[in-house]
Amino acid sequence: MDLILPDFGLLVWTGITFSLLLFLLAKFAWKPILNAVNTREQNISEALELAEKTKAEMQALKAENDQILKAARAERDQILKEAKEAANHMVEEAKGKAKDEAAKIVESARQNINSEKAAAMAEIKNHVASLSLEIAEKVVRHELGSDDKQKALATQLAGEIKMN
Amino acid sequence: MQQAGKFSSLLQIFVFALSFFVFQPFAHASEEENFNVGEMIMHHIKDAHEWHIAGPEHGGTSIYLPIILHDNGFKTFSSKYFYHGKEVEVLGKDSVIYHYMAGVGPAKGYALYHEEIYILNKEGQLHFVGEHPHNASPTDLSVTKNVASLLFGSLLILLIMFAVARFYRKNGAVAPKGIAKFLEPIIVMVRDDIAKANIDKHKYHKYVPYLLTIFFFIWINNMLGLIPIIPGGANLTGNITITLFLAFCTLLVTVFSGNKNYWGHIFWMPGIPVPMKIFMIPIELIGILTKPFALMIRLFANITAGHIIVLALISIIFINKNIAWAGLSVPMALFISVLEILVAFLQGFLFAMLSALFIGAAVEEAHH
Numbered sequence: 075m076d077l078i079l080p081d082f083g084l085l086v087w088t089g090i091t092f093s094l095l096l097f098l099l100a101k102f103a104w105k106p107i108l109n110a111v112n113t114r115e116q117n118i119s120e121a122l123e124l125a126e127k128t129k130a131e132m133q134a135l136k137a138e139n140d141q142i143l144k145a146a147r148a149e150r151d152q153i154l155k156e157a158k159e160a161a162n163h164m165v166e167e168a169k170g171k172a173k174d175e176a177a178k179i180v181e182s183a184r185q186n187i188n189s190e191k192a193a194a195m196a197e198i199k200n201h202v203a204s205l206s207l208e209i210a211e212k213v214v215r216h217e218l219g220s221d222d223k224q225k226a227l228a229t230q231l232a233g234e235i236k237m238n
Numbered sequence: 239m240q241q242a243g244k245f246s247s248l249l250q251i252f253v254f255a256l257s258f259f260v261f262q263p264f265a266h267a268s269e270e271e272n273f274n275v276g277e278m279i280m281h282h283i284k285d286a287h288e289w290h291i292a293g294p295e296h297g298g299t300s301i302y303l304p305i306i307l308h309d310n311g312f313k314t315f316s317s318k319y320f321y322h323g324k325e326v327e328v329l330g331k332d333s334v335i336y337h338y339m340a341g342v343g344p345a346k347g348y349a350l351y352h353e354e355i356y357i358l359n360k361e362g363q364l365h366f367v368g369e370h371p372h373n374a375s376p377t378d379l380s381v382t383k384n385v386a387s388l389l390f391g392s393l394l395i396l397l398i399m400f401a402v403a404r405f406y407r408k409n410g411a412v413a414p415k416g417i418a419k420f421l422e423p424i425i426v427m428v429r430d431d432i433a434k435a436n437i438d439k440h441k442y443h444k445y446v447p448y449l450l451t452i453f454f455f456i457w458i459n460n461m462l463g464l465i466p467i468i469p470g471g472a473n474l475t476g477n478i479t480i481t482l483f484l485a486f487c488t489l490l491v492t493v494f495s496g497n498k499n500y501w502g503h504i505f506w507m508p509g510i511p512v513p514m515k516i517f518m519i520p521i522e523l524i525g526i527l528t529k530p531f532a533l534m535i536r537l538f539a540n541i542t543a544g545h546i547i548v549l550a551l552i553s554i555i556f557i558n559k560n561i562a563w564a565g566l567s568v569p570m571a572l573f574i575s576v577l578e579i580l581v582a583f584l585q586g587f588l589f590a591m592l593s594a595l596f597i598g599a600a601v602e603e604a605h606h
Contacts, residue, residue: 076352077284077542080479083306083378084285087385088483095392095455100447103399107418107425108446110406117411 275553283473283545286353286383287317291468301468303386305345307355309376317380319345320355330366338364338371348376355380384480387472391459399454428453432590436598445597448491452484453590460541460582464575475585476541478534485534488593493526496600529596533589540585544578 218224289301302318324340326349338351340358349356349364349371356364356373364371381389398417402425405418414422428450433442459480462470474480502508504522507515551574554567 076354077280078478078538080482081285081378081477083380084382084384084388084477084479085483086379087381087388088480091388091392092451092455092483092487095395096448096451098396099399099451099454103396103403104425104447104450106403106406107399107422108429110411111422111426111429113411114413 273553273556273559275550275557278553279546279549282549283476283542284353285477287350287355287380288321289383289386289468289472303381303383305355306379306381307348307376308379309357313344313376315344317350319343320348320350323350326363328363328366330368332368336364336366349373353382354378383472384474384477387459387462387469387474388480390469391455391462391474394462395454395458398458425450428590432587432594436591436594438598438601438603441601445491445495445594448487449590449594452487452593453586455586456484456537456589457583457586460585461579463541463545464578464582473542473545476538476543476545478538481534481538484537484589485530488533488596489526489530491593492530492596492600495597497603499602499604500600502604529592533592537585537589540581544574544581547574548578 218227287303287305289303291299291301293299300321302316302321305313305315305317305320307313319341320339323342323345326338326340328336328338330336336351338349338356340363341348341350347358349358351364351371354371354375355378356371356375359365359373364373366372398421402418402421405414405416409415429446432453433446433449436442437445456475459475463473463475465471504526505519507518507522510518548571551567551571555561555563
């Protein structure tokens, strides 16, 4: 029966001990422990939030970078295209100019040649004329050295005229 | 694998030797007289004024705890003056012989019978009427085995928790290491799964220290009770006084936390006709008491039953007076002891859980 009857002495000791234990633990153990655990939990959730935020920021930054890169690439392509066009244009222009120049040179050369040729021809003509005159003079002098010969020639010439 | 085998066989030898060592006194008793299992078990699960270690019941190795009496002023002496006192046989009215220990030296004038202290009458003896002496008792505030175990257990809890607190105080809010790493999940479990789960989330903070204290008090003292030798082995949490006190604490916390809504449900239950409202008042009032009463009985019965089973299984050896029975009784006692480790945790958890549930009901706001 006394197994299920409370004992006064033990009740007193339990009351004192348990109250003291509750007070000491609450003040010097549970408070710092729970504070530390709460602080850490808060830190962790804050860190997770920050990580999430940073991730989003990184994403935005990356997107921006991609945009810039794309724009830069387009600009580069544009510049390259323009440069190529300019170069082509310049080459074309140079080619055209060179052709004109060449044509001009050839033309002037031809003109020179022609004028030289004409001059040479004229000179040759003059020379031939004077030579012909000389020869003719000599021939005439030789042919017309006697009267007979003069007469024969005149006859011949006259005959020729008639035939014409 | 091989190491595990070696370890388990070592463990078996250890358990075997330990149980043999611890229950040696009863073996002696069985040689001298008929071994009374019931008496031995009752003797163990009840409180005592000594802490018996080994040897025969009288004259064995024991720690004699201080006796503190209040009988016209305080009297303090060692319980040795009872246990090493004068053994008296007296014939009761029902012609049964009763044995009690009459105190000597400073304990003169008092007698110890079944761990109760009585004042001797004018004839210098106890006067038995039926099973119990009719003599007056002084107020007994002795440091009994349970009180010593209570003090030791509380000191142990303080040391452990202060060590955990010291870790956080020294290192700040970092990941726990060592003892803090082991205990933090349990502390967080009490906070989240016991307090937060049952009590309004704006009010639970206030009750966490109380719930943590009862949980660890019950758990650690349950575990100490499972250790067969000093400083364990006292049936502290299986003592009705302890469970009564703990249940009373929960009752006090519940009653003083009760808000308007809670008392409204007790004295004027909403939503039912007036005659029923009046009829419900005494039922609800009894309900306030039955809840902690169930807490008290549950812890007491569970822990006491565990001690009784282990002792009864070990007693098989002494009933049969043959050591070969250890082959049966020791594995069975070991199995029950392992089960008791689970029960030790479970009972602490349940007590705290149900306390939180009652507090939660008391602080709940009306939601209709």
